[in-house]
Amino acid sequence: MQKIDSSSSAFKEIILSFLKLGLTSFGGPIAHIGYFHHEFVIKKKWIDEKTFVELTALCQFLPGPASSQLGMAIGYIRGKFWGSLIAWLLFTLPSAILMLAVYIGISGFANDKTEFIIQGLQIAAVTIVLHAVANMAIRFSNTAAKASISVFTMVACILIPFTFLQVILILLSGILGKFIFTEAESADANTANASVKIPKSSIVMFVLFFMLLLLLPIFSRIYENTSLSIFESFYTAGSLVFGGGHVVLPFLESEVVSRFGVSQDVFMAGYGAAQAVPGPLFAFSSYLGAAVTKEYMYLHSSLALTAIFLPSFLLILAALPVWEKWKSYAFMKSAMIAINACVVGILAAALYQPIWSHSIRNKEDFSLMVLLFLALQFWKLPSWSVIILAVGVKTAFHFIS
Template sequence: MHILYKYFISWLLYLRILFCLFSFNHNLFRIISGKDHCNGLVRNLQLKRQPKERQKMTDKNTGISCWEIFRRFLVLGCTSFGGPVAHLGYFREEFVTRRQWFNDDTYADLIAFCQFLPGPASSQVGMAIGLTKGGYAGLFAAWLGFTLPSAILMFLFAFGMLNLAYGGDNGWILGLKTTTVAIVAHALAGMASSLASDRKTASIAVLAMCIVFLMAGAAGQVMAIAAGGFIGLFWLKKDQSEGEAEKLGNTHAIGTSLIFLSVFAGLLVALPLIAFHSGILEWRLLDSFYRSGSLVFGGGHVVLPLLQAEMVESGLVGTDEFLAGYGLAQAVPGPLFTFASYLGAMAAPSSTAALGALVATAGIFLPSFFLVLGGLPLWERFRKITRARNAMKGINAAVVGLLAAVFYDPVITATITGYQPLLAAVVSYLLLRHWKLPPWALIILAGVTGQFLF
C-alpha cells in the first residue's frame, strides 16, 4: 500500500502541475498574441444557444457516421501489423491520403497531442480521429473497431481455442515485418514532404531526431516535441496562405474537460481501495490494468514491465504463460495493449475467462478515454491561438523527426537483418508508393511470399 500511496501522490501532483502549466502557457500566448479572446467566449455562448436543428446540421456537414468510422477502423484492426509506429502509417494512408478526412497538419497535431499522454499512442490517435469526426459515439466506434479483432484473437489463444504455432523466425512473420518497414517509410516520406519541406522545419526535424537518439525513452520524445514547439514559437512564421486549422475533438466546455480529467485521477486513487477491501478478482484486475494504462509513456512495449509486475510477480499468471502471450501479441494486428485480453482470461477461472478478459481490456484502455476526452478540447483551444500556430508548426516538424528516429530503431534495426529482408522491404515500398497497392493487399502478399522466402 505504501507503493500505491506514492503512485497516488505522484500522479495527483503530476495532474496539478500539468494543469498549471497549461494555464500558464495559455495566458502567456494570450499576452504574446496581443489579441482579445472575448470574441471567442462570445462565439462559444452563441454556439450553445444554437437550435438543435442547427447543431445537427453542423454535425452532419462535418461528421462521419459511426458505422462508417467503425467499419474503417475494423479493417485497420484486422490488417495493421507492426506496432504503434506502423499503425500511425496505416492511419495516415487511410484517413489523410485515401479518405482525406484530415490534412497532414491536422494529423500531425493529433500525433503530437497523443505523444504527451500516457497510454497507447496509436489507439489514442484513433480515438481522437473518431471523436473529431463522430463525437463521443465516434470515439467509441473507432476504439472498438481497431481493438476488437486482436482482443478476440488474444482471448481465444488464452482460452485454448486458437492453435497458432508461433515462432519469431516464422517466414510469414518476417514477411509482415518487411511490410512494416515499407508502410512506415511511405508515411514518413509523405509527412516530411508537407511538414518538414523547408530548411527551418527540416532542421527542427533533424534536431528532434537527435534528441530522441540521445535521450532514450518517453522523456526524449516529450523533450523533442517541446523543443520543436519552443523553437517554432520564435523562429517560424505561419504561412498566410494556410486556411483555418480543422477543428479537433468535441466542442464541449472547459469545465467538461476538467470533469473527465478529474474522473481519470479519481479512479486512479479509488480503484486500489475498492480492490483491496472487496477482495474480488475482477476489481483487482480492473485496478491493475487501469494503473498500467495510466502510468506508461512511450508506447505499447513499455507497458510490459508494468504488466509483468502486476500479473507475474503477484502470481496471477505464470512466467511461461506471460511470455507465450507476449509472443502472440507481436503476431496479431492491432494495438499491443490487447495483451491485456490474454492476461485477464489467464488470470480468471475458466468459467469466468471471458469476464476477466473484458475487465482487463476495458481497464487498460479506460484511462485513454478520459485523457482524450478531457485533453483534446484543451489542445484544440491551445493550437488556435495565433502565436501557438507557430509553435504547432515546429511541433509538427518535430513529430517527423521523432517518427524518423523510431523508424530507424526499432523498425529497421529489428527487421533488416540481411539482403533478403531489405529486398522485400524495397519491393513492398515500390508496390505501395508507385503501384498504389492497398496496405491490406500488401500484407497478405507479404505474409504468403514471406513463408517461402524466409
C-alpha cells in the first residue's frame, strides 16, 4: 500500500482530479476503472500498478458500486478519511445534480406530447442492460458450471417474487463456489490458515455498517416516516447488491415502484437517462429520491443519494486496513467465481422483468433495440450516443406519424 499524504496540496489535487472525472467519466463502471488507472497510475502516479489491481480486486469483493469504491479507496490513500469523502463527493455530485434536473424536467413537462421521449429512454435502457448481460455472461458464465448457476438464478428470480431472494442466492452461490471451484484455491492453499488482526477502526466501521442494516428497517416501520423509509430502502440496496451498476435495478425497482408508488414509466425513463450522464450509475438514486414526493424533493434526493453510497464508504474504511491479509484467503476466490455467475443471472432476470416486458411494446421498439444493440456491442459506440439515437429515432417517428 502506498504512503498516505494528507497535506493541503494533496487535498487540492484530490478535489481537482475527482471533479474532472465526475464531469467527464462516461461509459459506466468498467470505463471508470480505466479512467482511474490512466489518471492515478499512469498520469499522476499516486499509486503503482500492483496497488491499483489489489484495490480493484477488493472493490469486486464488496457489495456496492465497484468504481465508486475504487475512487474512495484512492482518495483514502491520498488523504485518509477526508480524502476518501472528497473523492466520492466530487466524483458523484455532477451526475447527481444532472439526474435531479432530469427528474424536474420529466415531472414538469411529462404529458402525452412528450411520452415518446420517455419511450426512447426506456428502449435505450433495455439496450444497455442487454449489452451488460451479454458481456458479463461471456466473462463470468463461460463454463457449464458457471452457466448453470446463472440460469438457475435467473429462473428463480423470475418465478419467485421475493424481495431478498437475490441476497439468498448470492450467499448460496458463494457457499457452492467454495466446493465446486476448488482450482481457484490450489495456488494459495498455504495461506488458508493465515491470521488476520483487525484494527479497532475497522471493527467500528463494520459494526456501524451492520447496525444500520439491521436497525433501519425496524425504525422505519415503527415511525412510518417517509424520509426515514427512503434512507432505509436505499441503504439496504447499497448494502446488498454485488456487482453494482445495473444489478441494483431489481432492488430499486422493488422498493421505489412497489413501496413508494413511483410509476414504472418514470422509473425506466430515469434509468435510461442515467446511462447518458458521467459519473456513477448509482447517482440514479438522486432522481428516484426526488420522484417519491415533490413536496420534499430536494431533501429526499439528498437522502437517497447519501444512503445508497454510505454502505460502500463504511466498508471501504473498514476493509482497507485488513485487505492485505483478507485477500490471501483462498476460499474468497472460489466463492467469488460463483457469486459473479449468480450476478449474471440476477441481471438477466431484471432484463426480462421489468425492463424488457415494460419497455418493448411492439415490433418497432424491438427493431430499434436490436439496431442499438448492434451499435453498442459491435460498432463500439458509447452509451450516451445510444441514448441520443434512441430518443432521436422515437422523436422522428412521433412527428412523422
